[in-house]
Amino acid sequence: MFSGAAGGPGDPSTVTRVSVRHCPNPKCPYRAEHGRPAEYRDDASTCSDCGAELADGKGCFDTEDLRSARPLEELGEQLDTEIDALGDASGDPILLQKAPGSISLPTIQLVSGALVIAVSFYYLEQRHFVAVIPALVGFILFFLGFNRIKHRDRRARRVRLHQKGFAFHIGEKEIAVPFEEIEMAGIGQRALRSKGVTLGVLHDLLLSCCGGVYSLSSFESHAGLQPRETDRFVLWARNVVARAKKQAL
Numbered sequence: 001m002f003s004g005a006a007g008g009p010g011d012p013s014t015v016t017r018v019s020v021r022h023c024p025n026p027k028c029p030y031r032a033e034h035g036r037p038a039e040y041r042d043d044a045s046t047c048s049d050c051g052a053e054l055a056d057g058k059g060c061f062d063t064e065d066l067r068s069a070r071p072l073e074e075l076g077e078q079l080d081t082e083i084d085a086l087g088d089a090s091g092d093p094i095l096l097q098k099a100p101g102s103i104s105l106p107t108i109q110l111v112s113g114a115l116v117i118a119v120s121f122y123y124l125e126q127r128h129f130v131a132v133i134p135a136l137v138g139f140i141l142f143f144l145g146f147n148r149i150k151h152r153d154r155r156a157r158r159v160r161l162h163q164k165g166f167a168f169h170i171g172e173k174e175i176a177v178p179f180e181e182i183e184m185a186g187i188g189q190r191a192l193r194s195k196g197v198t199l200g201v202l203h204d205l206l207l208s209c210c211g212g213v214y215s216l217s218s219f220e221s222h223a224g225l226q227p228r229e230t231d232r233f234v235l236w237a238r239n240v241v242a243r244a245k246k247q248a249l
């Protein structure tokens with residue numbers, strides 16, 4: 001159904017894979033037991049567990065999809081729908097949260113660099129000219145930290161539900177994703193740990209769309225608590241999955 005990350009879109013060599021079918025019945029006993037739809041080769045027509053008519057595709061995402069998923073931003077090159085065409089917006093825009101930790105090293109470099117420069121200049125004032133060396137080190141640290149912070153992707157990512165799709169805003173860029181373009185949608189989560197402590201959960205929305213798998217992630221901090229079921233991104237993503245499923249029926 002989708003050619004994945006291998007090859008470019010439209011490359012005919014990448015679509016020669018064994019086609020699979022799956023059981024779309026949400027009440028299938030196989031699905032209840034394994035948490036995913038039963039898969040069949042394309043020569044089968046009904047599910048051996050419940051007898052339902054099979055549907056094309058594999059019906060769910062696997063770890064390979066999660067690994068090879070591309071950021072949703074890249075979907076903008078494939079779609080040319082205007083946000084106005086999605087109908088009225090429902091609910092407020094939701095800001096996607098980034099996982100913590102990406103800023104710590106540059107910040108440490110910046111602060112320690114500034115500190116070393118200040119101390120070195122104090123000694124230079126006192127005519128201890130050997131302090132030129134730590135001053136130089138301080139400048140290098142400061143520059144490294146400054147450069148990393150400057151080049152960090154600080155564009156805000158927001159999503160908003162509309163009648164016929166959802167809008168994804170990244171900085172100044174806008175991408176309109178109509179539900180009818182979504183072949184399959186699913187939600188996953190990964191625990192984010194640092195030094196054995198769980199910091200929170202990274203929620204992923206996976207979309208199979210325009211021949212590829214795309215992902216959108218938001219971080220939910222635990223702050224020492226159990227996972228909250230009320231995270232706005234998760235509620236929003238569930239809505240997207242439900243509407244995409246309805247579209248596919």
Ligand SMILES: [Zn+2]
Pocket residue numbers: 023024025028029030038047048049050051052
């Ligand atoms: Zn079945």
